[in-house]
Amino acid sequence: MHETIDSRHMNALDLNCEFFGLSRLQLMENAGKGIAEEILSRFNHGRVVIFAGTGNNGGDAFVAARFLKGFDVEIVLAGDVKSELARRNLSILEKAGMPVSRWGSYEFEGGDIIIDALLGTGFRGKLRGPYRAIIHKINESDGFKVSVDVPSGLDADTGEYETAVRADLTVTFHRAKPGLLRAGELAGEVVVKDIGIPELFEKLSGPGDFKLAYRRFEHAHKGMHGRVLVVGGSPYIGAPVLSALAALKAGADIVTLAVPESIYPQAGSFSPELIVRSIPGDELSTENVSEIARLAEKHDVVVFGMGTVDKGDVAEEISERVERMVIDAGGLSPSIHCNAILTPHAGEFRRVFGKEASEVNVIDAAEKSGTCIILKGKRDIISDGERTKYNDTGNAGMTVGGTGDVLAGIAGALYAINDDAFTAACASAFIAGYAGDLCFEEKGYNFTALDVIEKLPHAVKKIMELK
Ligand SMILES: NC(=O)C1=CN([C@@H]2O[C@H](COP(=O)(O)OP(=O)(O)OC[C@H]3O[C@@H](n4cnc5c(N)ncnc54)[C@H](O)[C@@H]3O)[C@@H](O)[C@H]2O)[C@@H](O)CC1
Numbered sequence: 001m002h003e004t005i006d007s008r009h010m011n012a013l014d015l016n017c018e019f020f021g022l023s024r025l026q027l028m029e030n031a032g033k034g035i036a037e038e039i040l041s042r043f044n045h046g047r048v049v050i051f052a053g054t055g056n057n058g059g060d061a062f063v064a065a066r067f068l069k070g071f072d073v074e075i076v077l078a079g080d081v082k083s084e085l086a087r088r089n090l091s092i093l094e095k096a097g098m099p100v101s102r103w104g105s106y107e108f109e110g111g112d113i114i115i116d117a118l119l120g121t122g123f124r125g126k127l128r129g130p131y132r133a134i135i136h137k138i139n140e141s142d143g144f145k146v147s148v149d150v151p152s153g154l155d156a157d158t159g160e161y162e163t164a165v166r167a168d169l170t171v172t173f174h175r176a177k178p179g180l181l182r183a184g185e186l187a188g189e190v191v192v193k194d195i196g197i198p199e200l201f202e203k204l205s206g207p208g209d210f211k212l213a214y215r216r217f218e219h220a221h222k223g224m225h226g227r228v229l230v231v232g233g234s235p236y237i238g239a240p241v242l243s244a245l246a247a248l249k250a251g252a253d254i255v256t257l258a259v260p261e262s263i264y265p266q267a268g269s270f271s272p273e274l275i276v277r278s279i280p281g282d283e284l285s286t287e288n289v290s291e292i293a294r295l296a297e298k299h300d301v302v303v304f305g306m307g308t309v310d311k312g313d314v315a316e317e318i319s320e321r322v323e324r325m326v327i328d329a330g331g332l333s334p335s336i337h338c339n340a341i342l343t344p345h346a347g348e349f350r351r352v353f354g355k356e357a358s359e360v361n362v363i364d365a366a367e368k369s370g371t372c373i374i375l376k377g378k379r380d381i382i383s384d385g386e387r388t389k390y391n392d393t394g395n396a397g398m399t400v401g402g403t404g405d406v407l408a409g410i411a412g413a414l415y416a417i418n419d420d421a422f423t424a425a426c427a428s429a430f431i432a433g434y435a436g437d438l439c440f441e442e443k444g445y446n447f448t449a450l451d452v453i454e455k456l457p458h459a460v461k462k463i464m465e466l467k
Pocket residue numbers: 010011013014027028031053054055056057058059060082083118119120121122123124125126127128129131148149150173195
């Protein structure tokens with residue numbers, strides 16, 4: 001059975017590749033060469049007709065055309081090519097004198113090999129324009145039909161289709177698409193081509209992971225972008241305040257900060273943007289759990305523990321009463337009963353789980369505790385026991401106090417709008433480090449946790465603008 005990747009995760013991976021320096025143009029080149037290799041291993045001459053759509057699926061076939069030496073190749077376009085990368089490859093073919101025509105003014109007389117590069121993973125909804133007619137023509141002809149990535153008309157994720165190319169061979173890239181496995185005979189023989197994405201890239205968090213987790217609704221009402229309750233403090237005051245501010249700047253609509261009454265006056269005076277609640281007592285205790293659980297009802301997630309010492313028992317009890325938590329610092333505990341993201345650094349990991357902070361131990365601890373763990377370090381390790389990723393953003397300036405509190409707040413904001421803790425955790429680690437990298441660009445190593453918080457909106461904007 002093929003391992004699969006759906007179109008959202010493929011797009012995320014492709015954005016990450018670009019971020020790590022492996023350009024889409026390189027991936028397209030490898031994809032196109034891969035198609036040609038499969039054809040060359042089966043045929044050595046003949047007439048090839050390429051039917052190309054307007055996106056990158058067509059672009060892959062334009063590359064393939066350059067490698068089909070000894071064949072008569074002609075290209076038929078379904079419409080104006082919109083993808084810049086595909087246009088670039090098409091103009092090379094024009095320059096090289098290959099015949100290019102437009103569907104509508106083209107008389108299809110069949111071919112020995114037909115390359116179906118009309119629609120790939122970008123196909124959505126019902127077929128529009130000339131596609132249905134072209135697909136019927138392809139299916140009526142006798143040539144050997146090669147579909148690029150997926151048979152055009154087939155939904156790459158669900159495998160559903162009304163009208164789709166009946167392929168003899170489908171050449172797909174990096175991994176099979178889930179729809180191919182559900183398409184049965186429609187896809188013909190399925191060959192997965194390596195397009196040169198290093199294995200590590202699949203495990204590294206990048207902008208694609210952030211885009212999977214972050215969302216803004218156009219017609220939003222207050223609260224839709226997340227309601228976060230931050231509970232912490234005493235003896236330390238600044239830590240929970242940093243988490244709360246970070247949650248706001250990471251996009252949460254509503255952030256409530258709850259602290260023991262002993263530090264309430266100071267915590268409350270930090271920022272007019274925060275709603276601050278006072279909890280009875282000098283320090284958080286299990287006696288506060290009912291009140292915290294009651295406050296939590298109006299929030300999507302509780303971020304707990306920053307600025308506290310040895311409050312694992314309080315975290316445990318809260319976790320019996322709420323659905324989602326992010327737990328840091330003094331709140332960390334191995335027995336948490338709700339869905340949670342734990343954010344220890346190496347020392348905290350050793351203290352809480354009694355083991356060295358290594359990748360296998362993080363995976364094991366996540367699995368046994370049923371939580372998602374972000375082990376903070378030069379390379380963050382993120383695992384929910386089943387999936388594991390790394391994050392390399394961030395720099396030596398982030399060793400300054402408070403950046404851990406910032407991460408916890410960001411994780412709260414992103415976990416508030418994502419059901420999947422792992423998706424939220426990978427995105428949080430990435431954007432926290434990326435904001436730190438923007439600080440470094442501007443100020444060198446001597447920046448503070450507040451600087452990182454200030455940079456968060458810019459970091460989010462820059463990443464969301466990446467295409
Ligand atoms: N994501 C990646 O990492 C890679 C993608 N590659 C190729 O890129 C393809 C995806 O490219 P794109 O995202 O440009 O998408 P496609 O090329 O699959 O299709 C997008 C085009 O089709 C049009 N379209 C979408 N739905 C339609 C409908 N119902 N009726 C009519 N037209 C419709 C869109 O307006 C757009 O112009 C993949 O299938 C693969 O072939 C490869 O180059 C290798 C790397």
